[in-house]
Amino acid sequence: MKSFYLIISVYCFLLLLVLFTGCSKDDTPEIEDPKPEEEESFKYTSEKEYNLNVVYFIPTDVEERKESHRRLSEILLHGQEFYKNNMQGYGFGNKTFNMLVDQSKDRVKIIYLNGKYPTLNYPYEGGGAKVIEEVDAYFAANAGEKNSEHTLILTPVVDHDNPDVPFYGWGRYCFALDYTEMDVKYFGKNSKRGNDATKYIGGLLHELGHGLNLPHNKEKLSETVIKSKGTALMGSGNYTYGKTPTFLTEASCAILNNCQVISDYEDVFYTSVSLQINNISASYNNGQLNISGAFTTDESVNYVCFYNDPATDNADYDAVSWASPVIGGNTFNISMPIDELHQKENTPYVLRLRFCHANGEISKFSYSYRLKNGEPVIEFGDKENYDRANWQVIDFSSEENNEVASNVLDGDANTFWHSRWSQNATTFPHYLVIDMNKVLDVKGFSFLQRDGMRKVKDIEILVSTDNTQWESLGDFQLKDVNTLHHINLVEKKSFRYFKFIANSAFDGQQYAAMAEIKCF
Structure with a gap:
């Protein structure tokens, strides 16, 4: 019997020893207190109107x-x-x-x-x-x-x-x-x-x-x-x-700085805003990507933020950012050293601009460029687009109520053409035929995608001088961005009519939308 108790005692001692030495002091489990914390009275105050x-x-x-x-x-x-x-x-x-x-x-x-x-x-x-x-x-x-x-x-x-x-x-x-x-x-x-x-x-x-x-x-x-x-x-x-x-x-x-629970702004937060970029230019000099432009808005902006996001995935954790205060007259200017980017070799980028309104709202615009051999190839900026006052959409595959084909020529970034979706929805390919009213020498096309879903991905462009005989300029891929971007032709072409054919969308659905189409 003594041997039995001795064995049990040694076993318990060894078990306690293992438990004690198997955990560091810091990792020793805390015992859950079954009793709730005692109720206390608190006097909560804040000097600010808005609190988290x-x-x-x-x-x-x-x-x-x-x-x-x-x-x-x-x-x-x-x-x-x-x-x-x-x-x-x-x-x-x-x-x-x-x-x-x-x-x-x-x-x-x-x-x-x-x-x-x-x-x-x-x-x-x-x-x-x-x-x-x-x-x-x-x-x-x-x-x-x-x-x-x-x-x-x-x-x-x-x-x-x-x-x-x-x-x-x-x-x-x-x-x-x-x-x-x-x-x-x-x-x-x-x-x-x-x-x-x-x-x-x-x-x-x-x-x-x-x-x-x-x-x-x-x-x-x-x-x-x-x-x-x-x-x-x-x-x-x-x-x-x-x-x-x-x-x-x-x-x-x-x-x-403009967030409701941080800002010193004393008016109403998060009311709707309208902002239009009037012009934007981009250049690369001495190792720096330079972006400048001007805008108009109905709600003051104090900062513009620039996010350089590698378009190699669908996440934005790797977007390197800069910020610049707005200069007098609603203008902005930033120089961003390319050496600060983590991905430099042959990488596509999306440049996201965020205009910080004093009331906390943020106006967002996206542009695309790419790095080739460590230097930016800039694919955006203002072009000398032709006047479209006399242009017309003379044919289209389908359109939706209030989202009509003529919207691609109205100069309003907030309106757009959308293929029919409410009933008897149409599928790819969708198309528009535009008459420029006279023969023009064209170096390229500018596209403004809808700011939202149904951005067009793969397209084909046909051109004609008589709306009868058509020539294909080839297949192109647009950008998944909500700002004006361009397709440069290999050589200048002369034509009066062009046919825009949408063959796929970035969201993988059967619909197509487009805000503006221009030529330069």
């Missing part, structure tokens, strides 16, 4: 994670300071995202909202819309609780290594998750807890950036080795935040 809404959305099968109010308050205050330091660094002043805070207790106001269903009903794919529906219903019933158009929604999970909850930006909503050990105290730890803190807290602040109007972008090549820079938060910064240098780019801060 923070919602803790709890599915029916998950409990609030331990000390969530303390942990998340510390995370958000940490992030608030990070945003402020970056805004100050670029000269935007002492600005960051505003929140309702009890300053004496360092607690952020968080709305705890019980969901109607278990976690399974709010998956990563499609669950965001369901959560937003319940959050909006809460705000509709409690109007005083909504403090801005920007809302961060956090969902607690039991197993953060295998979560299936929304974790992304969706317009001015953004989603992240919460788990018991998500805590700023683990930043910098060389352990799973430390890595998870960077991943999920960095991820929270990355998605919050989306909820505050930010697109993705990547750091300039030179910024990767600057101690105060490193990795852009809106690029891969959710994997470096709290561990290695992470920052917001100047373009991100220029957009944040």
Whole structure:
């Protein structure tokens, strides 16, 4: 019997020894406190009119994670300071995202909202819309609780290594998750807890950036080795935040400067705007891509941001950005060293311009160029297009009500021709025949795609002097951009009529649309 007890004692000792030595002190699991945090009263205040809404959305099968109010308050205050330091660094002043805070207790106001269903009903794919529906219903019933158009929604999970909850930006909503050990105290730890803190807290602040109007972008090549820079938060910064240098780019801060919960603007935010680029020019000199132009708008613009996005994938995480203040008279000018781009050899690029309106709205335009042997081949800029006052569309395959074929000649970027879709929808090929009213010497064509779906991809152009005998100029591929771009002919051609034939669309659907067609 003594031998039996001795064996049991040795076994238990060895088991405890394995458990103790198998985990580092930092990775020792914390014991979940079954008792909820004691209720406290808080006095939340803010000097600003608009403040970020923070919602803790709890599915029916998950409990609030331990000390969530303390942990998340510390995370958000940490992030608030990070945003402020970056805004100050670029000269935007002492600005960051505003929140309702009890300053004496360092607690952020968080709305705890019980969901109607278990976690399974709010998956990563499609669950965001369901959560937003319940959050909006809460705000509709409690109007005083909504403090801005920007809302961060956090969902607690039991197993953060295998979560299936929304974790992304969706317009001015953004989603992240919460788990018991998500805590700023683990930043910098060389352990799973430390890595998870960077991943999920960095991820929270990355998605919050989306909820505050930010697109993705990547750091300039030179910024990767600057101690105060490193990795852009809106690029891969959710994997470096709290561990290695992470920052917001100047373009991100220029957009944040006009965000409702950051800006000093005192009028109504996010009202509709209209902006028209009057002219734009591009050149390459001394290793720099130079872009300049002028615009008209009905709502003031203070900054223009330039995103150089390699068109080698469908993501924009690798878009290197610049920002420039608007010069007097609504003009802009930027010089961007090509050496700052990460991809240089034979790479197609989309240049995305974002005009930052004071009321928080952003007008977006896209252009295309490509790098060949490390130098830009510029495929956009103003051309001396022919006057189209006497041009006519004399034939077409189909058109839609209010989206008629003649819209491609009306000079209005906001109107467009669309193939018939409402009933008896037509399929490719779609075509338009245009009469220029006289024979012209043409060097090329300019196309403005619809700003939205149904952008035309593959086309053929036929030309004629008599509308009877036709000659094909060949097959071409248009750009998936919403600004005027050009097709240069191999040699100048003389003709009066031309036939535009659309053979496919970028979205893979059977429809076609086009805003403007010109010649030069």
